[in-house]
Amino acid sequence: MKAFVTGGAGFIGSNLVDHLLSLGHEVVAYDNLSTGMSNFLTDATNHSHFTFIENDVLNTNALTQAMAGSDFVFHLAANADVRFGTDHPEKDLQQNTIATFNVLEAMRHNGIKKIAFSSTGSIYGETSVIPTPEDSPFPIQTSLYGASKLACEGMISAYCEGYGMQGWIFRFVSILGERYTHGHVFDFYKKLLDNPEELFVLGNGKQKKSYLYIQDCLDAILFAIDHAKAPVNILNLGTDEYIEVDDSIGFITKHLNIQPELKYAGGERGWIGDNPFIFLDCSKIRQLGSTPKFSIEQGVIRTLEWLQNNQWVLERRA
């Protein structure tokens, strides 16, 4: 296939680009480098099947032109900053909702019929059903980020129905691994480099979250595209386990061989709109035949090792 990857210089996007190239596909990465990094595409740029276009998904003309000739869109470009959503509510609207509309319109103008989309488990809000399956009770949104991803899911589904497209919507837990540039492992590691004696933790350390290692995530995405054949395929992607923030701190400090004093902000939420328990029921993708190879602990350690070997990323994202 000729794949078009928005957010192609980002954490998940650049790993997907490498993965698709390794499978022999032609790839166009489209990224405005606002949070994506050109370093992440160093390997890809040496590849003859690869094109990089530095532009914004909000630039509709450029986007439509860039997409011409592609036959599959992986739409990963997004504002992924969940925590500070209420500081700048227009970001989720612009970079998630309107951006996704632009991607769908560019597909329509180019006659491209297939789209994979990175949604989120945050979309379930504070659901009462845990682990949470895809058809759990209609949730109430608790974050602007989740709400914007919900808006995107809805548009993609309606475009599939209205214009005969086919969609794969992936509701991710947090993804970990190489090129990870934000999230709790990043934050903790950065803080511990500054001061290995003390670690300040948002919330009470008991927030329960699930994580998935990037290579398992990519394997699941590509497996699902080959095996899920409905017009709209909505799939949770995660591991079949969860950990508490304190567990993760344990993995990290053990690996770094330090014993910082832990100071908790308190409260069961890390921030307004934070969900104290995210754990997805992934039976649907398991039944299709895809299972992750790495545990959460292995994912945390691999992330940490990559950060240790790529400390430039800590400066870049100060």
Next chain:
Amino acid sequence: MKAFVTGGAGFIGSNLVDHLLSLGHEVVAYDNLSTGMSNFLTDATNHSHFTFIENDVLNTNALTQAMAGSDFVFHLAANADVRFGTDHPEKDLQQNTIATFNVLEAMRHNGIKKIAFSSTGSIYGETSVIPTPEDSPFPIQTSLYGASKLACEGMISAYCEGYGMQGWIFRFVSILGERYTHGHVFDFYKKLLDNPEELFVLGNGKQKKSYLYIQDCLDAILFAIDHAKAPVNILNLGTDEYIEVDDSIGFITKHLNIQPELKYAGGERGWIGDNPFIFLDCSKIRQLGSTPKFSIEQGVIRTLEWLQNNQWVLERRA
């Protein structure tokens, strides 16, 4: 209260304006008159507690200024054209999703904390659970209209969580009654005036839908605002019955005393994205204590009588 009503010159909006004025509230109606009609506000404009502002919800400065001093927002302005959504997909994005973001931002800037919102039963897509309760399985969107209302619901809920607002989200069935200016009763009556011998019907006439009479709708909205006290209150509004399109044709032709030949386009859907069976479970609002007074048949007849007495509206919306 001082109520701010977007879409205040529309079908539901203008009836709400009159209703609120009759209860002694101060009312500001905001409408761009693109589908709303100034005639609908004739009674209101004679009222000392009423102000009309002709402007667009997409004009953020005007909207923010107009809202100053109000303490409750009824956000009814919307593109309500479900059927032709795929002809102009940007309309639902602009007039529903972005417009609602603008309303929420204008509220935030003015420190207004309460919003009632007109959502839709279309949001349930083609759910497998009928009658459909508010917490039915997470649906897949089938129309751009439903998807845009879902986006609005999500933003409103996230604003309530993030900024301490309180929201009442009403998922309507189709509303009927005085000042009704689009929908099947309008279309059928208009066609039958042109040619009482023949009626062309989209779909097979067996589509099952539920309807609610406008005064029952307004009573339910105001009742819910007084009695539902959660931060986010999501409520289906409908009658506890449904009819088939053929039933409605029967009510209409009997009332008009004509016997047209019925010609069906065929198929179980009236159009792409049409839902062949909409019937909401309204137990939640019933348990609060609100029950409609009018049957669907009574609603259809009252709508028809109003159209007969206001034939100018048929010309205006040719």
